[in-house]
Amino acid sequence: MNSRILIVDDEPNVRLSYRVTLETDGYAVQEAISAANAMECLRSRKFELAILDMRMPGMDGLDLLAEIRHRGSTLPVIIVTAYGDIPYAVRAMQLGAIDFLQKPLTPQDLRKVVTEVLNRHAAQPVIPEPDLDRFETHLTAAKRLMNLQEFGKAKEHLIRALEINTDSAEAFNLSGVLFEMQQDFDRAKTYYGQAIRIDRHYEPAQQNMRRIFELFHFGSSDKPFHFGST
Numbered sequence: 001m002n003s004r005i006l007i008v009d010d011e012p013n014v015r016l017s018y019r020v021t022l023e024t025d026g027y028a029v030q031e032a033i034s035a036a037n038a039m040e041c042l043r044s045r046k047f048e049l050a051i052l053d054m055r056m057p058g059m060d061g062l063d064l065l066a067e068i069r070h071r072g073s074t075l076p077v078i079i080v081t082a083y084g085d086i087p088y089a090v091r092a093m094q095l096g097a098i099d100f101l102q103k104p105l106t107p108q109d110l111r112k113v114v115t116e117v118l119n120r121h122a123a124q125p126v127i128p129e130p131d132l133d134r135f136e137t138h139l140t141a142a143k144r145l146m147n148l149q150e151f152g153k154a155k156e157h158l159i160r161a162l163e164i165n166t167d168s169a170e171a172f173n174l175s176g177v178l179f180e181m182q183q184d185f186d187r188a189k190t191y192y193g194q195a196i197r198i199d200r201h202y203e204p205a206q207q208n209m210r211r212i213f214e215l216f217h218f219g220s221s222d223k224p225f226h227f228g229s230t
Contacts, residue, residue, distance in 0.1 A: 002026050002027055002028045003027050003028065003048040003049065003118050004027070004028045004029075004030065004045070004046065004047045004048055004049075005022055005027050005028070005029050005030070005047060005048065005049045005050070005051065005114070006029075006030050006031075006032060006038060006041055006042070006047045006049070006050040006051070007019065007022075007029060007030070007031050007032065007050075007051050008031075008032045008034075008035065008037075008038040008050060008051065008052045008053060008056070008061065008064065009031075009033075009051075009052075009053040009056070009080070010033055010034060010053065010056045010057060011053075012033075014053070014103070015031045015033075017105075017107075018051060018105075018110065019031065021107040021110050021111060022110070022111075022114065025111060025114075027114070030045075030047070034056060034057070034058060034059070035056060035058060035059035035060070035061070035063060035064040035067070036058070036059065038050070038052075038064055039064070039067065042068070042073070042075070047075060048075075048076070048118060048121070049075070049076050049077075049078065049114065049117060049118060049121075050068070050075055050076070050077050050078070051077075051078045051080060051114075052064055052065060052077055052078070052079055052080065053080050053081070054079055054080065054081035054082075054092075055081065055082070061079060061080075061081075061092075062079075062091060062092055062095075065077055065079070065092060065095050065097060066095055069095050069096065069149075074096075074147070074148050076099075076117050076118075076120075076121045076147055077096070077097050077099070077147075078097075078099045078100070078101060078113060078114070078117060079092050079097050079099070079100045079101070080100075080101050080102075080103060080105065081100065081101075081102060081103065082102065082103040082104075090180070090183075090215065093177070093180060093181045094181055094182075094183070095149075096146065096147045096148060096149045096181075097147075098143060098146050098147060098177060098181075099113055099116075099117055101113060119140075120140055120143050120144045120147075121144055121147070133160070133164075134164070135161050135164045135165045135168070135171075138157040138158070138160045138161040138164070139157070139158075139161050139170065139171060139174065141154075141157045142154045142155075142157040142158045142161065142174060142178070143174065145157065146174075146177070146178060146181060149181075151178060151181065151182055154178055155178060158171060158174060158175050158178060162175070167198055168198070169195040169196075169198040169199040169202040169205060170195070170202075170204075172191050172192075172194045172195035172198065172205070173191065173192060173195040173202065173204050173205040173208065175191040176188040176189070176190075176191030176192040176195065176205070176208060177208065179191060180208070180212070185212055185215075185216070188208075188212060189209065189212055192205045192208050192209040192212070193209065196209065
């Protein structure tokens with residue numbers, strides 16, 4: 001069965017663009033024009049992924065995500081935004097969202113992130129058996145568990161990933177994300193900094209470090225953010 005994806009956005013042209021991109025790749029797509037409409041869709045059928053616009057009239061994407069989590073759903077969520085509202089980003093992270101995209105999206109960017117998120121959630125969290133004790137396996141498990149807000153288990157996988165590869169900017173960056181989701185910003189900065197020391201051109205860590213800097217020095221930013229989790 002094709003993966004079912006819910007698109008939640010109040011702009012018809014945006015929904016159409018996402019639908020065409022995703023249906024071309026064989027996904028089953030349903031649209032919702034508002035958060036209330038999205039909750040009706042979620043009550044009536046099962047989805048493998050939801051793509052939420054951050055800013056919508058009435059209940060916004062962040063409120064919708066909070067309501068989804070309040071109802072006990074672990075549905076994977078991608079947040080789309082054209083705004084640089086850093087406190088909103090931090091709150092979304094605390095609700096388990098580690099996948100963000102900026103408007104305007106290219107079809108290639110949308111396909112890439114959707115594929116990565118669906119693959120990540122296709123399997124149950126792994127138990128480190130000998131044949132699964134690989135860097136990539138632990139990193140994927142950590143991302144999935146962070147989406148599920150199972151931070152303790154995610155930390156175990158990240159520790160093992162860093163034992164296997166001590167020079168991975170991606171693993172150090174993701175460790176920073178984990179601490180930021182738990183509002184431990186000092187440790188998050190330490191891990192982002194280590195990722196940058198390993199690879200000064202690693203853009204996700206650069207973006208995450210800038211976001212924390214702006215959060216504490218300016219409170220917010222008028223620039224659109226991109227949460228670089230990988």
